[in-house]
Amino acid sequence: MTVLSHAEVEAFIYREGLILDRKDFDAWLAMYTPECLFWMPAWRDDGTQTEDPDAELSLIFYRGRRNLEDRVQRIRSGFSVASAVMPRVSHMIGGVLSEVVDDDTVKADSSFIVSMHDVRTNRTHSYFGRYEHVLSRTDDGWKISQKIIRLMNDVVPTMLDVYGV
Amino acid sequence: MTKQFALRDLVDDRPADGVFRVNRALFRDRELFDLEMKHVFEGGWVFIGLATQAENPNDFFTSFIGRVPIIVSRNGQGELRCLVNVCPHKGVRLVQKLCGNASRHVCPYHGWMFDSAGVNRNIKWKKGGCYSPAFDEDSHDLAEVARFGEYQGLLFASLNPDVPSLEEHLGEAAKLLDLVADKAPNGLELVPGRVTFTYAANWKMQLENCSDQYHFTSTHPSYIRILEERAKEQSVEVVQSSIGAADFWTEGAAGVTGGTMSFDHGHVLNWGIMPVSNAIADFERAEELAEKFGEAKRNWMFNMRNLTIFPNMQIAENASSQLRVIRPIGPDLTEMQTWCIAPRGESAEARRFRIRQYEDFFNPTGMATPDDTVCYEEAQMGMAEQERPGLQGHDRGMTATVEGGNEYAAMIDLKPARRVLAVAQLCDESLFASYYRAWAQRMKEVLA
Numbered sequence: 001m002t003v004l005s006h007a008e009v010e011a012f013i014y015r016e017g018l019i020l021d022r023k024d025f026d027a028w029l030a031m032y033t034p035e036c037l038f039w040m041p042a043w044r045d046d047g048t049q050t051e052d053p054d055a056e057l058s059l060i061f062y063r064g065r066r067n068l069e070d071r072v073q074r075i076r077s078g079f080s081v082a083s084a085v086m087p088r089v090s091h092m093i094g095g096v097l098s099e100v101v102d103d104d105t106v107k108a109d110s111s112f113i114v115s116m117h118d119v120r121t122n123r124t125h126s127y128f129g130r131y132e133h134v135l136s137r138t139d140d141g142w143k144i145s146q147k148i149i150r151l152m153n154d155v156v157p158t159m160l161d162v163y164g165v
Numbered sequence: 166m167t168k169q170f171a172l173r174d175l176v177d178d179r180p181a182d183g184v185f186r187v188n189r190a191l192f193r194d195r196e197l198f199d200l201e202m203k204h205v206f207e208g209g210w211v212f213i214g215l216a217t218q219a220e221n222p223n224d225f226f227t228s229f230i231g232r233v234p235i236i237v238s239r240n241g242q243g244e245l246r247c248l249v250n251v252c253p254h255k256g257v258r259l260v261q262k263l264c265g266n267a268s269r270h271v272c273p274y275h276g277w278m279f280d281s282a283g284v285n286r287n288i289k290w291k292k293g294g295c296y297s298p299a300f301d302e303d304s305h306d307l308a309e310v311a312r313f314g315e316y317q318g319l320l321f322a323s324l325n326p327d328v329p330s331l332e333e334h335l336g337e338a339a340k341l342l343d344l345v346a347d348k349a350p351n352g353l354e355l356v357p358g359r360v361t362f363t364y365a366a367n368w369k370m371q372l373e374n375c376s377d378q379y380h381f382t383s384t385h386p387s388y389i390r391i392l393e394e395r396a397k398e399q400s401v402e403v404v405q406s407s408i409g410a411a412d413f414w415t416e417g418a419a420g421v422t423g424g425t426m427s428f429d430h431g432h433v434l435n436w437g438i439m440p441v442s443n444a445i446a447d448f449e450r451a452e453e454l455a456e457k458f459g460e461a462k463r464n465w466m467f468n469m470r471n472l473t474i475f476p477n478m479q480i481a482e483n484a485s486s487q488l489r490v491i492r493p494i495g496p497d498l499t500e501m502q503t504w505c506i507a508p509r510g511e512s513a514e515a516r517r518f519r520i521r522q523y524e525d526f527f528n529p530t531g532m533a534t535p536d537d538t539v540c541y542e543e544a545q546m547g548m549a550e551q552e553r554p555g556l557q558g559h560d561r562g563m564t565a566t567v568e569g570g571n572e573y574a575a576m577i578d579l580k581p582a583r584r585v586l587a588v589a590q591l592c593d594e595s596l597f598a599s600y601y602r603a604w605a606q607r608m609k610e611v612l613a
Contacts, residue, residue: 057358
């Protein structure tokens with residue numbers, strides 16, 4: 001088996017953006033390994049990002065896809081007013097740099113802008129930052145084993161959910 | 166000044182008639198907002214930070230009192246001061262960083278220099294400046310804020326000198342700060358990582374929500390369902406909830422579930438009984454705390470407690486432990502600065518558990534706070550309605566509120582001005598009156 005080519009890595013990451021834009025959450029969850037790391041660090045007062053999620057605060061920190069399933073369940077529950085009128089989002093991902101770690105592992109850095117239109121309030125906002133993906137070969141194909149989201153504009157207007165970054 | 170707002174039209178406070186009505190204008194009016202910035206936020210004590218945010222000589226952090234930028238700075242001898250963060254020359258904000266360490270601060274505009282005590286150390290090209298003698302008679306130091314005080318490592322300040330002492334301002338509510346501070350024998354600290362968010366609604370929505378037991382089951386059912394499932398599952402992958410281990414919020418809870426207490430100067434507590442259990446990060450010190458402070462006070466330290474120190478500080482000890490600072494930006498825009506507040510020196514495992522419990526519940530990127538802030542914004546839209554100005558959101562508990570304390574308050578020698586002892590489904594709202602009475606007190610000079 002060959003390792004993913006650079007073009008395949010790019011396509012993989014773009015596809016995650018597309019799936020989130022479409023709010024196809026089952027397909028989104030299926031892109032992750034069960035043990036995946038999903039991490040959006042917070043910023044310290046000195047302008048650096050938190051680095052140790054067990055000793056410092058994160059905006060989101062999950063180890064295990066099970067937690068992402070909870071997020072999706074809440075969004076779909078019909079019992080979350082913040083998810084009742086779903087914002088529309090569009091992921092613009094670029095500048096993908098990929099690096100083969102070994103036969104079963106590829107790392108990729110990229111930058112993102114997620115434009116979000118909050119239908120409820122008729123407000124539009126863009127979240128932007130960098131992604132750090134680790135893709136791993138599994139029996140079920142290539143999956144995301146790690147995604148770090150480095151959100152640059154971290155002052156959140158009202159709310160931000162997993163589909164907005 | 167013409168007094169265009171009449172208090173009786175804004176806050177209709179008639180306890181004898183069982184009436185307490187707050188006018189929606191308090192949430193939307195621009196002129197009223199400007200007045201409350203001056204008279205509530207810049208006219209009395211506000212919370213500004215923790216002493217541990219500037220711990221060592223020449224450490225500093227910056228913030229705001231109302232609209233005024235401030236710097237809290239420790240001088241070379243370790244004395245803490247609260248200074249107006251504005252160069253007296255052209256009014257430029259002197260220090261831009263959120264925190265740091267510096268023995269000298271140089272204004273970025275014309276280079277005036279100040280030491281960490283705020284003393285002017287240099288005026289660029291002073292000798293050649295042809296200044297008049299009158300200039301030399303003025304102080305060129307950074308202005309010190311009028312009042313500055315520390316209680317249990319918590320820092321408060323007032324731009325207005327004509328205020329009661331900090332001790333008097335906090336009053337009996339200081340004992341509730343003790344519950345937070347005494348739980349931390351090595352002091353309190355802010356877990357690194359500040360989370361800031363805004364919402365498009367008035368600051369009083371947050372003020373009330375912290376003390377609003379009524380909303381929990383109707384605003385957060387999606388989160389509660391997840392708690393219930395996680396509790397059943399006991400998976401190591403998902404964090405267990407402290408709230409899930411208690412029943413004070415459930416409609417079928419038996420007996421006393423908690424209650425509210427209100428204090429002079431606008432401070433209020435909403436509390437609920439939580440068992441002393443390993444669902445709370447402080448459990449590792451449960452025995453030690455009972456030995457040191459007695460079982461009753463220890464048990465209070467484990468109770469759910471949402472405390473507001475009027476007007477801008479809230480400590481929520483429920484799903485985890487959060488410090489919030491409310492910063493009004495406009496009548497319909499509020500900035501929330503939030504931190505996980507924690508005892509120094511707790512075990513790595515307790516810290517990890519505290520942080521994980523925190524993120525899911527409190528963050529604007531979590532599973533509970535967004536449902537609150539969206540409701541604030543929906544309320545803000547409703548505040549536009551003027552035909553029926555009086556809100557009906559301050560009426561629950563009206564016949565249950567009584568003066569003084571009760572047996573629960575007595576456990577920690579607490580003497581609130583008023584209290585409500587709650588059984589399931591009471592969800593007192595009468596405690597909010599304390600906010601608006603303090604608001605009216607600070608606004609009294611500008612209200613007819």
